[in-house]
Amino acid sequence: MSRVAVFYADGFEEVEALAPVDLLRRGGVDTVTVSIMGREVVHGSHGIDIKADTVVEELDFDSFDMIVLPGGKVGHENLEKCGMLRDKISEFDKKGKYIAAICAAPTILGRMGILKGRDATCYGGMEDALDGANKLKDPVVVSDHVITSRGMGTSIEFGLKLIEVLTDRDNADKIGSSVMVPGM
DSSP states (O other): OOEEEEEEOTTBOHHHHHHHHHHHHHTTOEEEEEESSSSSEEEBTTSOEEEOSEEGGGOOGGGOSEEEEOOOHHHHHHHHHOHHHHHHHHHHHHHTOEEEEETTTHHHHHHTTTTTTSEEOOSTTOGGGSTTOEEOOOSEEEETTEEEEOOGGGHHHHHHHHHHHHSOHHHHHHHHHHTTOTTO
8 A cells, every 4th residue: 555644834825734634535545744843733824723643753754656746835935945855855856756746836846946847837927936837727737747726626637636646547537537527
């Protein structure tokens, strides 16, 4: 079974952080929420506090197949400040392990050089930070082992794409249909 670590920092966008977790778990993917704040409780950008499953200092990164980075203006800035997380993102990239980011978070990957030569998308108006990427406006973009998405409004499509790449299209379609995604 695939394992996914979803990282939370104060200021995270709540829907982008929780919708993919909910969908991944429905899809049978072992999904762990991880705080980088040195405490389990993380404060969302709209006043919603979330208790993460664990903290980054206790995480065995080698046991995971995918890292997921939600957005949020302050949240993605806090994620980018976490040196341990940046180091592990670089390791995942070198190993060809999945890295997924939504909204403002793909800009972290852009500044790290991970998007050079790849297709990518992000929150509108932040595309300049997708250094070296072929910038698209698609809701979700898969380029090699890197998956990017536009924002809160694409969170469901993003979560279903994560299920698809980790399991299969039929499973993603089944989950999409079960939660009443239009057209599924």
